[in-house]
Amino acid sequence: MTPLTPQIAMIDAAEQIIAERGLPALTLKDVQLAANQSNKSAAKYHFGSREGLIEALVAARMGPVNARRTELLEKIERSGDPTPVRQAVEALVHPLAAETLGRPGSRYARFLVQAVIDPALAEVTQKHLQADSYRRVHQLMVALCPAPGEVATWRTNNAVMFSMTALATREGSERTAAETTAIVSNLVDTLTAMIEAPVSTPTPYF
Helix, strand or coil: CCCCCHHHHHHHHHHHHHHHHCCCHHHHHHHHHCCCCCCCHHHHHHHCCCHHHHHHHHHHHHHHHHHHHHHHHHHHHHCEEEEEEEEHHHHHHHHHHHHHHHCCCHHHHHHHHHHHHHHHHHHHHHHHHHCHHHHHHHHHHHHHHHCCCCHHHHHHHHHHHHHHHHHHHHHCCCCCCCHHHHHHHHHHHHHHHHHHHHCCCCCCCC
């Protein structure tokens, strides 16, 4: 196995610390210790600051996700056929599943869930959700949703959050390739049903 570079080792360590203990636990010193870096200024040298390290983490993980999602969207566009909701949902889910359930040792889905619930990481979440491929697939899902106007956006946002949480709960557990395939397929089924669900008449709940 090729040894990790100091940068990658520290990115992996930062991902683990935030995913398991939250942003307050992240210090450059702890990252260096977790990454077995003897140079006490290694993290500052490579990333400049804690914020720089977090930015590098998001860039490292989002690069493969964005590239794969772009490929899937371009394939949809080249076909020229009406896009089934399931195909749009697959373009949302499959790239992130590959980077989380498909990457040994990944804690990125759990990191994203922390980013969703921690106001201090809100900017990180926004960078994840501002990738060009994400904006395109989000717009596509909103357009395909039968719900009117703002409701279609709510549903799509809920689908995005549910996908992150569902992947986070499965990340890190041992399973076969067939089990992983079944988990991802079921997640796509669930989100497709969420987007395609009929619209009911709103009624007060209290």
